[in-house]
Amino acid sequence: MLELYHAGLTTCSKKVRLCLAEKGLDYRSHFLDLRKFEHHGPEYLAINPNGVVPALVHDGEPVLESMLINEYLDTVFPTPPLRPTNPLELARMRLWTKLADNYGLAAVVPNTWAFYQPVIAKLSPQEYERMIARVPTDERREQWKKASDNSFTQDDHQKAVDAAKRIVSKIEAGIGEGPWLMGAAYTLADIDLLPYVDRIATYFPDILGPGSKTPRTEAWLERMRGRPAVKSTYAPSVDAPASVVPVAATASATA
Amino acid sequence: MLELYHAGLTTCSKKVRLCLAEKGLDYRSHFLDLRKFEHHGPEYLAINPNGVVPALVHDGEPVLESMLINEYLDTVFPTPPLRPTNPLELARMRLWTKLADNYGLAAVVPNTWAFYQPVIAKLSPQEYERMIARVPTDERREQWKKASDNSFTQDDHQKAVDAAKRIVSKIEAGIGEGPWLMGAAYTLADIDLLPYVDRIATYFPDILGPGSKTPRTEAWLERMRGRPAVKSTYAPSVDAPASVVPVAATASATA
Known part of the structure; x- marks a missing residue:
């Protein structure tokens, strides 16, 4: 069984969903609400320690990174083929x-992440600290901070x-x-x-x-x-x- | 025939030379002297428009980007195999x-590029302008400028x-x-x-x-x-x- 952890909003999620659609593959959809920071929760981090969407889970095995997920899909489900053989x-x-x-x-990034500013603005200082603390990588934490005050x-x-x-x-x-x-x-x-x-x-x-x-x-x-x-x-x-x-x-x- | 355009100093060149060495493949070596900016010259740009090393040329056809070159080598010269089949x-x-x-x-980057500073310091203003003008991408031009005065x-x-x-x-x-x-x-x-x-x-x-x-x-x-x-x-x-x-x-x- 194919399961996709994704968020409709994001470019990387669309990249994988388009590949699945072109191949006509069914999957169980797990929608993560990024505005509720569901991708930083322990349940999802057990699948993807980087805390970013999307992640594919195939028969229980996680496959990460949209570019690699699409190549994996084309290898395991070769019809229609989406890569040259030469x-x-x-x-x-x-x-x-x-x-x-x-x-x-x-x-x-700067234009897209600006959309999170109003969401973050609604958090209490404690909620904000908790949200930031759960971001698993320095790089992403930096982006969430910039998104919080639109300081790109x-x-x-x-x-x-x-x-x-x-x-x-x-x-x-x-x-x-x-x-x-x-x-x-x-x-x-x-x-x-x-x-x-x-x-x-x-x-x-x-x-x-x-x-x-x-x-x-x-x-x-x-x-x-x-x-x-x-x-x-x-x-x-x-x-x-x-x-x-x-x-x-x-x-x-x-x- | 395999031809490799590379520079002994750089990490990406070593990446490909190591793959060639593990496979025991012979190649014609084209050493580019980065300190003479040979990788920004028209001859090399005809092979790699990005003006970065390395580039592999196989029977006249260029293959670019070290990560992709190594996968290409493993596809075309599969012994010994260097990728899982699963x-x-x-x-x-x-x-x-x-x-x-x-x-x-x-x-x-900041530590490695600092080595170019003394090389660039020897250029006349005209030579410097000519060197910078030939860098084919904004991104690399920025790095050459930072290397020139070590302004990382x-x-x-x-x-x-x-x-x-x-x-x-x-x-x-x-x-x-x-x-x-x-x-x-x-x-x-x-x-x-x-x-x-x-x-x-x-x-x-x-x-x-x-x-x-x-x-x-x-x-x-x-x-x-x-x-x-x-x-x-x-x-x-x-x-x-x-x-x-x-x-x-x-x-x-x-x-």
């Missing part, structure tokens, strides 16, 4: 998934802009005739990059949008948005408890 | 190579310490009975992490060294250093022109 093509496809892995989150620096914002530009310029230069990043074959390259590119188009219309001289990337994004699996992954999530849908909908409408 | 074990091995890829360079910030140094701690704590907690990171099997996990852990032991003896409560990581590092392929990879390089050996030797003696 080793050279495979290495090139992985340049794309590595690009998403290395720069995707950096591109969206000019440097953080510049890094986000640089990361967004890097992703879009690589796609614009590398997609060739398309229609997909690896040419005729639709692969994990497309799946892993979509959630970040989708947000970049919203956060940074000057980097990706009308007049930004990125017609190939825009056309690819439109083709992606037309896929049934993408539509279902991006629909107001049936995986999310009803209570979280309004916030998710707000976030995706404005961010 | 999909779950493979996903777990890749958590280690991803750890090396995400945090390895961050752990060593307290934040850069803290990030290096955090990355070094993250790597060592993951190994200490995850290696179990060993002898290798994946247990009985020696894999790309060991190969990809070695160059960073080796430097961490030199740069940060309080994180990895006697009295640092990291006995498992220290024992693993000693076992690694005992391997013939590691010894040959870390020997004063026969791949490097004689002129660069003294600096390389100085760098590895003090860093």
Whole structure:
């Protein structure tokens, strides 16, 4: 049995849900409410000690990190295939998934994490201290602190802009005739990059949008948005408890 | 034919040379002198537009990014195998190579790049401007600027310490009975992490060294250093022109 621990809001969760959707795989959904910090609780940390979503559990065994989860899914459930079989093509496809892995989150962090500020503002000082204390890594604790008072620096914002530009310029230069990043074959390259590119188009219309001289990337994004699996992954999530849908909908409408 | 574009000094070059050595593969060596900025020249940029070493060229086709190069080598030259065949074990091995890829360079950047300061100091203003202008990415240009006046910030140094701690704590907690990171099997996990852990032991003896409560990581590092392929990879390089050996030797003696 496949179980997915995820949060509808996050880019990394969408990355894995899109892969599952493209393969038509059923799974038991465990929705974690990030605004209640459920991903820092002992139950989830037993599955993923890093305290980040998503995590896949397959027949009781955890598989971590969205990029690796998607490759695992393609290995164990090979139909339809989402990776080239030629080793050279495979290495090139992985340049794309590595690009998403290395720069995707950096591109969206300051804008996305700002949404947690009003949630954290409602905590009492004691609740805030308890929340921060449970974050399992220094790196993430730093981000939660910045989210709490929206204190992302000019440097953080510049890094986000640089990361967004890097992703879009690589796609614009590398997609060739398309229609997909690896040419005729639709692969994990497309799946892993979509959630970040989708947000970049919203956060940074000057980097990706009308007049930004990125017609190939825009056309690819439109083709992606037309896929049934993408539509279902991006629909107001049936995986999310009803209570979280309004916030998710707000976030995706404005961010 | 295999061709490797590399620089003996750098961790990422060692990562790939160690994989080649473990497999006993011959290759034509193209040594790039980073202190002459040869990796920013048009000839190399035609192979790797990112202007970083190493790059593998196999029968004329470039393969980029050390982590992906090593997986490519293991696919195309499967003897001896350096990855588990079980999909779950493979996903777990890749958590280690991803750890090396995400945090390895961050752990060593401020200390390693400081070695370029005296090289850059010898350039005329015109030569400096020309050097900086040829760096193909914003990210790397920023690092060359910081290397030029050794202006790595307290934040850069803290990030290096955090990355070094993250790597060592993951190994200490995850290696179990060993002898290798994946247990009985020696894999790309060991190969990809070695160059960073080796430097961490030199740069940060309080994180990895006697009295640092990291006995498992220290024992693993000693076992690694005992391997013939590691010894040959870390020997004063026969791949490097004689002129660069003294600096390389100085760098590895003090860093």
